Amino acid sequence: MVEEKIIFKGISAYPGVVYGQVYKWKPHKKKREARTGLSPAETRAELELFKASLKKTELELSSFIQVCSHDPNQKELTEILESQIVFLNDPIFRARVVERMQLSFESANLALETAVSSLYEEFQSIEDPYFRERADHLLDIGKRLEKNLSASEPADPNQNLPLSYILVAKEITPSEMITLDKTRIIGIATDYGGKTGHMAIIARNFGIPTIVGLKNITSHVDDDDYVLLDSVKGEINRFPKFDDIKLYGVQSEFKTPLPTEDTLKQLLTKDGHPFLLKVNIDSLEEVALAAEKGADGIGLVRTEILFIQHKDQKPTEEEQFQIYKQILLRMESKPVNFRVWDIGADKMENGYEESNPFLGNRGIRYLLRHPHFFKEQIRALLRASEYGTMSVMLPMITTLAEILQTKVLWNQCIEELKEQGLEINKSIPFGIMVETPACALNLPFIGKHIDFYSVGTNDLLQYLLAVERNNHTVNDLYNPWQVVFLLLLKNIAEVAKSQKRPVSICGEIGSDPMFTSVLIGLGYRDLSCALPLLKKVRSKVKECSTWKSKLLAEQVIDLAAEERYTEIESLVNQTIG
Known part of the structure; x- marks a missing residue:
């Protein structure tokens, strides 16, 4: 049958x-019986067992981090594991478990399970998305601690x-x-x-x-x-x-291919229009991969990476300079676009307690409120600019004043370096991230003050739709096919063209081959994508004709206006060329 x-x-x-x-x-299963009513001697023994499990778990996580740190493709995973060590050493977490053992006379595994479950529910109910997103860390930590309570090795x-x-x-x-x-x-x-x-x-x-x-x-x-x-x-x-x-086999990019003659040629659309395809990077180690895979440059350097490398203290100007210099040298003459510190919200912590960090002191707002800190980075970038083709962009822009204030600091740094005997003669393109509706609608008025635009579609979509992108409860509303989002992207590209300003996309949809043809149709000729997806996006660009892509984008907008999202995905997947 x-x-x-x-x-x-x-x-x-x-x-x-x-x-x-x-x-x-088949996950590890509990090997110890959950017990209550323990004697004082048994409780002391369980406490020692729990302490040993904590120590063993921290060593395991540290070992995993050490392994991951040698692979630039595992940067996000490393960050997760580092945050788990923080949770593991959290005094509230430890106190909950110990309290149940001492007051309720529970075995270590039962106290652990109860405490983890209780904390998980508390984290899920917190309004702050930073904590809600990290509730799953507790479950992972709980499983590992429970495994390590057992004497036997899995x-x-x-x-x-x-x-x-x-x-x-x-x-x-x-x-x-x-x-x-x-x-x-x-x-x-x-x-x-x-x-x-x-x-x-x-x-x-x-x-x-x-x-x-x-x-x-x-x-x-x-x-x-x-x-x-x-x-x-x-x-x-x-x-x-x-x-x-019959047509399918493995289509995974886990193994990084060596560059081929094809990857080294200028990228063209099917009908011969030049196209720039760059990559987003989080660390120095990823630069070599970007060069190997034939990227046209780096469209986004997330400079916040230095915070992870310097946990105990902020990086010095000299440390920043050395890393920026190495990135530029490794990319030779290819363009490298540095985003200045993007601190706050779901990125790096800003040290403030905020009820709504996504609308708070983040990005350029934080930097302008801490000019000494900001100027250290500016000086490091200016010093490194002599070693390659650099551009610099500002995150979370909403007003013209933020651009003008930054330029004042920028010019101050040039003068400070001049006093130290260092002349900055190279012209460095100065751009902004378009990632708020206020910025997107303000482009006609701020365009003459900057050199280029880079569209951060992740934040732009969440602010436009009033949907927090990391909130699983409403993630069905975080939909890049929404007609207002598509029309805003089209308008950004049209304004940039009218101002003769380069415009690129560095957000998630730039990494999604499903969107490539539509973005070309909306007027974009410069994308910056995740490294593992470079090959797929490059192949998609080669399949696309600009005129067919424009027709496709118009069809998609018409369907989006009626919220026919399933039909949009079907149309996009079926369209070739």
Whole structure:
């Protein structure tokens, strides 16, 4: 009997299409009996056991961080693990567990489970998105601590696994994912998770086609089943037919290809229009990969990375200068666009307690309120500018005054360096991030004061729609196909063209091949994408004709006006050229 194919729909976290064998993740199970009514002597023994588990867990996380730190593709994962160590050492967390052991006479594993569950619920109820996003860290920490309460060592998770498989699970924690051999995993499918959750970060880091939020896929597949995972469409095909699978194999970019003659040529659209495709980077180590993959430059250097490298104190001007200099030298003559510190909200902490950090003291607002700190970075950038093709842009701009105030500081720094005997003769392009509706609508009035625009679509979309992009409760509303967003992107491109100002996109949609043709149709000829997606976006650009893309963009806007989003995705996926 031939099985009828069954389609399960979820959320695409990293694009790709793979056909392969299923392996269902079997997480570590509790080995100790949960007990209550312990004697004082037993309680003391459980307390010592808990302390030993804390120490062992911190050592494990530190070891994972050390491994990840050598791989620039695992930067986000490293940040998650670092934040878990912070949680692990949190006195409130530790006190909750100890209190239950001492006052309720519970065994360590029962006290831990209860405390973690209680704290998780409290974090989920906090309005501050910074804490809500990090509630899942507690669950991961709890699992690892519970495992380490056991005297026995868990078996190697890679033992007896297929050489190539699609990993299916309710959820996978970052520390669990690290223990798995990623070269064997061709796809990932999970019951839980959203587009901005941990699994999405893990998928991007490792370039593994991934679908999250499938709800109950674990109940419908078994080990050794074969399924078709299409994370371009966000679908699992349970019983695919031959015609469904004959065109597909592994489409993952986990292994970085060497540059080919094709990647070194100037990128052109199908009808011969020049196109710039750059990359976003978070660290010095990623620069070599950008050069290897044939990027046209770096469209976004997130300079906040120095905060992670200098946890105990802010980086000095000299330390900043050395890193900026190395980035420029490694990219040789290719353009490198440095975004000055973007501090606050869901990025780096600004040291303030704010009820709504996304609307608070972030980006350029923070920098102008701390001019001494800001000027150290400006001087470092000016000094490094002699070593390559540099441009600099400002984040979170809403007013002309912010640009003019920054220029005053910029000129002050040039004079200070001149007094020290260093002449800055090179002209450095000075631009802004367009990531607030106020800035986007203000372009006709501020254009003459800057040299270029870079559209930060992540923040622009969330501010335009009044939808916090990391809030899973309303993430269905965070939709880049909204007609007002598309019209605003079109208007930005048109204003930039009328002012003869270069304009690029460095937000998430620049990394999504589904949007490439539409963005070309809206008037963009410069994108900056995530490193693992460079190859896919480059291929998509080559398929696109500018005139066909313009027609496609017009059709998409018409459908978006009627909120026919499923039809938009179908149209975009079917359109070639």
